[in-house]
Amino acid sequence: MSAPFAFTLALGDDALIAAQRLAEWSTRAPEMEEDIALANIALDQLGAARLLLTYAGELEGAGRDEDALAFLRDDREFRNCLLVELPNGDFAVTMAKLLALSAYQLPLYTALAGCADERLAAIGGKARKESAYHLDHAALWVKRLGDGTEESHRRMQAGVDQVWPYVHELFAAQPEAPIDPATLRGDFDATVAAVLAEATLAVPQSGWAPAGGRDGVHTEHLSYLLAEMQVLHRAHPGARW
Amino acid sequence: MSERTERTGASDPSPLWEVFVRARRGLAHSHVGSLHAPDAEVALRHARDLYTRRQEGVSIWVVPASAITASSPDEKDAFFDPAADKVYRHPTFYEVPEGVAHL
Known part of the structure; x- marks a missing residue:
């Protein structure tokens, strides 16, 4: 697996699985208002996933398009981080997950927007605003719940x-990748620490990883x-709306 | 003389907000609807999601519904009918000179 392909696939899988969970x-x-907000965010993630998986398919050069990558791989072939596949839990858990994911994706997409690969730069430029x-x-x-009631x-x-x-796991070093996620950790820590401080929450001790x-x-x-996400495509290959 | 949306008080965790959107520069903000949110900042975010999904606006206002004082439908006659026979309020008594453009 080439480094650019693995990297792009991982990002696409992060976005795809995050979209499915949020949905x-x-x-x-x-x-109701929050319902629409979360669906919006899920659709943003899905939009980024489609661009990333399409490009990953082209980088691989084996003729797989976004649908083949999304619907015809099994769990061992997915490269998403564990964070996005965790169950939603209650609303607070979902917001904690979204905080971590977006505080990672924002500096990542921002860095991508300036990288040498034109396609990744275009995707980064679009996705960072989202x-x-x-x-x-x-x-x-997180601030309202943290600094809310007991x-x-x-x-x-x-x-x-x-x-x-x-x-x-999000920041494990990938020196070969277009952007090494390890370089984003400082940005992430600063962003999250500021939010947690305002929310009167403690930054957890890092241990088990x-x-x-x-x-x-x-x-x-x-x-x-995946079973829920893929069942329709697998039961009716090539089905269209 | 007027009716005020019933105040739900601080105990309501998600009161009603009225949303106003300005479609583009130069136009006034127009009322587009309402939503529930715990505070103004969240109300603004929700308004963005609910009412500007298709690029309907360049600016949003949110106002607590409880802050709006509205005229009562029961007093429609007293409020609005007296204006009906005052034709002199309409600028129809002036002759427009020849050649005046942009009027």
Whole structure:
């Protein structure tokens, strides 16, 4: 697997799986307005996933398009980080996940926008504005829940604590990649620390750091997600609306 | 004389907000609808998602619905009918001189 292909595929898979998870909130969000906001964010992620997977297919040169990559791979062939496949949990857990994901995607896409690869630069340029909005949305809720009632504070801190071990995988060094994620960690830490401080939440201690997503070794949650996401395409190959 | 949207008080975690959108520079903000949100900042974000999805605007205002004082439908006659027979309020009594453009 070439480095640019692996890198682009991983980013596309992050966005695709994040989109699928967020879409699970549709009709279930705390209020109708938030329902639409989460669906919007999910669609932004899906849009980025389509561009990234299409380009990944071209880099691979084996004739796979976005649909082949999204719907015809099994869990061991997915390269997304574990963070995005974790169950949604309660609203606080989802916001903690979105905060971590967008605080990682924003500097990543911003760096991509200036990279040598024109296609990745164009995708980065488009996606970074969306990521900035996702970060804004997540930060807004983390601050309100963290600095809210005793119960909302407790649950928001629990959400951040639950998600934290999974952020380390995002920044594993990839020296061969167009952008080495390890160089983004400082940016991420500064962004998240500022949000958590305003939310009166503690930055969790870093210890256990599960990984494996980039090698196709996933949690048990991914297969169930894929089953739901892929069933239609697999039952009716090439089906169109 | 007027009716005020019932105040739900601080106990309501997600009160109603009225949304105004300016379609483009030079136009006034127009009322487009309402939404629920816990505070002004969230209301603004929700308004962006709900009412400017298709590039409908360049500026958004959100106003607590409880801050709006509205005329009452019951007093429609007293409020608006007296203007009906005052034709002199319409600028129809002036002769426009020849050659005046842009009027």
